[in-house]
Amino acid sequence: MVSFEALRGYLLEEVLARLLQDNGYRLLVSVKQDPDALKRGRHGLLVRGRGSDHQADVLGELTLPTPFSLPLRVFVEAKYRGQKVGLRDARNAHGVVHDVNEQYATAHAGSRRVPVRRHLYRYALFSTSGFSLPAQQYALAQQIFLVDLSGPAFSNLTEATDRAARRLVQLLSETDVPFPRGQVRTALRISLGTWTDDGSSEDGGPPTESSSSVLHQSSPVRRVGPDESIRRNPAHAEKRALPPERLMSVADTLASEIVGSLLLGFPTSPFILVLRPDNLPAFAAYVIDHPIEVLVDIRFATARNASGDWVIVPADGSERFALRFSLPTLLASWLLEDETAVAMRARDVKAGLLSSIFVFHDARLVRLTFRPRRHTDPAQSTSAW
Template identity: 45%
Template sequence: MPIILATVRGYVLEELLARLLQDNGYRLLVAADQDREALKDSGRGLLVRGRGTTHQVDVLGELDLPLPFSLPLRLFVEAKHRNRRTGIQHVRNAYGTIRDVNEHYGTQTPGAYHIPMKRYQYQYALFSASGFTRPAQEYALAQQISLIDLSNPGFDALLAAADDIATQIVDLAAKAGLASLPLNQVRHALRHTLGTWPTNVDDEDFPDLAAHIHQMRGPAGESAFPAPAFGLAVAHDREQAGLNVAQLRDEPGDEYYESYEYYQDSPLARELPTGRLAAIVTGLGDVGLDNFVLGFPPAPFVLVLQVDNPEAFAEYVDNAHNTDVRVTLDYPRDRRDNRPLSKDWEIVPKDGEAGFRLSFTLPAILADWMLSGEVPIWSLREAKSTLLSSIAIVRGNRVVRLLYQPHRG
């Protein structure tokens, strides 16, 4: 694959999101050996079989919980980390993929008869660092494709981490004289660093990566190399830190790529230097994801909830007695007409001793509709009691529900 910085940023972000999936009850699927009927390995990663063709998937998670009267759930994750909004073409591609794979079924049964027994319900979540166009949002809501907008300032550190690691990987590839990125090698390195490579799946392609990464992090699991200076996503900050501002540009014709043209005449390598790659990705082990939780409302979208006190949150919701948590939903609003002043919503437990609160944003198209001034007060209350009435979160092998309870008085 051509080495385009924006694309590499998306790959790194996807691996961080894979860790978020794993932390929220999903089992990650990374190799065909985990399900030979539905999955297939390729030179560029994992393929999922559909009725008409196979489809490449970068991150695939299976919800590791039995759901009565439902097919097992599998989730495609795709991330776009670039400087423009994600358009409808990417949502159309997601819909076409989901429709095709949901019509595939396995027939692996004993004896001579082939009974369509093995099936899954596939869903698609598309994350974007710069938001989505309005047509993309309208189409996604209609076709049950989840769009997650990461342009909120609360995600700045996460995006900056992906940007810094991707920039270093692109720089290493250029210095190594690679004409294309060895995607499998990069993914293996990221997954070993983040702990998302399943322990029961052999790593036959790059067996030395895990050892290198373990050595880099030291016997106590701490990095022997300084972590990247996360938070340098702003061009001014990059310049002050001595980094090339042109690295923020997305297109192959930018000066960042042209400055490395002389590498194209050198003998091409097939892989990145293992030790140097391990040293780069090891910094991701210091990225904290404890302050993010996936929330699943009874609506065609997924919420990324930001936790202000991860320790208090974990202690409270991991209590076996707190399966249903009564909460209120609040938002900054105009005291005169009660209209929202911000797109940020807050979830506050009714139990005053809980010690935490969660925040989230609705899909932009819904938030804009509410902020337009055309929505009467009762409609906002209706949104709380319908779209946000129950937000499910997965903790280990438990489902905890955040149940909306209106204010009284």
């Protein structure tokens, strides 16, 4: 029987796959998408490395052009634990990404065979309970991206995942079925809309009429029994399965609660931001009115009122949208450790690390440029928004 902790992490990874897809990444879920770099393993998709092959539960490829760089791919791993993620996990992430980046294909240059790297891989590690100080120091040095989901801005995401995991545990208990990973993954990815858009199955075979109808059926209850899950996930030939209608109910509920609730922010810094809009349609409307560049102000909670959240608002003072996020703990702790230096350090962080943040929204790249708002009361410049 799968543990509740492991199940929560598994569900969170599927949710983050949707987040990745919404932010300009094409999900890689089939060997057919890249037979040279990908292979099928016992428990799902593997990425070939120089020394070993590595599990890729969530793997995305950036669809935007990356000038003077190889095409970018990112591993996503989620940890939903009661304790902070430690140095061991950060080291494992570095080992994986270093090994796959050392894998070379062979290209012909005239009469010679030349080893060629085809992609640049990165690794993003998400945690609902934060990271230990050694893990943060190591990850920052090795360019492993750590995303802390423990702040209040992400409570809706973690609570929805927790509820779905509890419903699945109850369903597994009532039906007395070993965890059918393939069937559950199929159900989640149908509800979340994260199957590859080329229509190929997990084994690289051509799409069938039945698979197409399952993927595009609008009914909230779709049959995802053992036959369908095995066709999509031949590595998981489960002999027993959960009741399809009840499983799809869990998957659909989770999807309805989290889809469209978060954005990824990419600052010119060695970390990424997960942004929670207070009102996503309001942000979308503001972006339409400001198509080239969005000038913003960034505020944060002081040591006197530390919620852990920062907020991005329009620089024109209109307050038409708000995007909330948390900084990496190592940076936030340094920022707030000396209350007398908070304003100065915050100014340096915003003018340097957060001066330009890119967000992928509605199929285009939006640039958020820091432009501080002018306040009549100097004390307001460091207050929580």
